[in-house]
Amino acid sequence: MSGGPKHTFRGVVLRTDPSRVRGALKTVAAQKAPPAVRVGREVAGRAGKGVSVIHGLPLAPSELAELATRLKKLCGAGGAVKAGVIEIQGDHRDRLVAELRKLGYDAKRSGG
Numbered sequence: 001m002s003g004g005p006k007h008t009f010r011g012v013v014l015r016t017d018p019s020r021v022r023g024a025l026k027t028v029a030a031q032k033a034p035p036a037v038r039v040g041r042e043v044a045g046r047a048g049k050g051v052s053v054i055h056g057l058p059l060a061p062s063e064l065a066e067l068a069t070r071l072k073k074l075c076g077a078g079g080a081v082k083a084g085v086i087e088i089q090g091d092h093r094d095r096l097v098a099e100l101r102k103l104g105y106d107a108k109r110s111g112g
Helices: 061-075 091-100
Strands: 039-042 051-055 079-082 083-088 107-109
Touching: 039 091, 051 091, 061 079, 061 083, 061 091, 083 107
Parallel strands: 039 107
Antiparallel strands: 039 051, 051 083, 079 083
16 A cells, blocks of 8 residues: 555545645735625614615724715715614615715615
């Protein structure tokens, strides 16, 4: 048995040369794309009243509050920031997506 490969697992030869591995790992910085911002509508837990919900904004809590204020004024509606998510009362998804795109975010409408 001295003629066989040194690294085997149940008869399968394991490669040890990392340059030969298919799909070599890329650095995290090279793969990191701008975060996807999603604008959806939720009614759960609100007695049937719908709110527009914005997920995925890469902002600090104070910046989220400022952006929420701006978006609430744009829509002429109330709202809140809860757990890193902006909620605007009513169905304003199209208006919110257009405004977020003007601000440079890759915003998409989610849901139906």
